[in-house]
Amino acid sequence: GAVVSQHPSWVICKSGTSVKIECRSLDFQATTMFWYRQFPKQSLMLMATSNEGSKATYEQGVEKDKFLINHASLTLSTLTVTSAHPEDSSFYICSARVVAGAENIQYFGAGTRLSVL
Amino acid sequence: GQNIDQPTEMTATEGAIVQINCTYQTSGFNGLFWYQQHAGEAPTFLSYNVLDGLEEKGRFSSFLSRSKGYSYLLLKELQMKDSASYLCAVRDRNAGNMLTFGGGTRLMVKP
Numbered sequence: 001g002a003v004v005s006q007h008p009s010w011v012i013c014k015s016g017t018s019v020k021i022e023c024r025s026l027d028f029q030a031t032t033m034f035w036y037r038q039f040p041k042q043s044l045m046l047m048a049t050s051n052e053g054s055k056a057t058y059e060q061g062v063e064k065d066k067f068l069i070n071h072a073s074l075t076l077s078t079l080t081v082t083s084a085h086p087e088d089s090s091f092y093i094c095s096a097r098v099v100a101g102a103e104n105i106q107y108f109g110a111g112t113r114l115s116v117l
Numbered sequence: 118g119q120n121i122d123q124p125t126e127m128t129a130t131e132g133a134i135v136q137i138n139c140t141y142q143t144s145g146f147n148g149l150f151w152y153q154q155h156a157g158e159a160p161t162f163l164s165y166n167v168l169d170g171l172e173e174k175g176r177f178s179s180f181l182s183r184s185k186g187y188s189y190l191l192l193k194e195l196q197m198k199d200s201a202s203y204l205c206a207v208r209d210r211n212a213g214n215m216l217t218f219g220g221g222t223r224l225m226v227k228p
Binding site for chain 2: 111
């Protein structure tokens, strides 16, 4: 399958700081990437859809000014959690869609565990 | 909107077969996916069905019935490493082909 690289894998930060998470498609170009958040023992919740060269589409209830998404190239999307607070502590996972002929599958990065103290 | 249901937890014995069911309701069905997720890790792609029938991939098989809004993931010759959460996800063409995930089924394989 396709490879999606996400880093850092784990971040511990103080309340009020900003954290940037990178998501790269390593062996394919991804016009669309997705950012999910997952709390312990819960399923993945889509936060936003990142489109190369345009603004991200945020799901209802997700603050776009708090979770800044930039998809500047076909292989890189970044999520910046601004002024992080303890309630932002979660597992953040990016995903990229591979569209090749009839195949249209989402592959996931390894995830970033964010702990805000 | 979409409604995806799967059991919360299942337990099975090493070497046995287990079937994880998933039912869904969606307006623009365009494929059903199964992912495996070990604790603390990201989901890994297992299988994909867009037409009715059975897709077999080694020890894992996935079945789809679009008329019934039903799928199952079948795991054969269970191994301890199969203990994980299994996520059913539906793609909806009326929602930009986005995936919506079920709550996941936590499978525990016992010796």
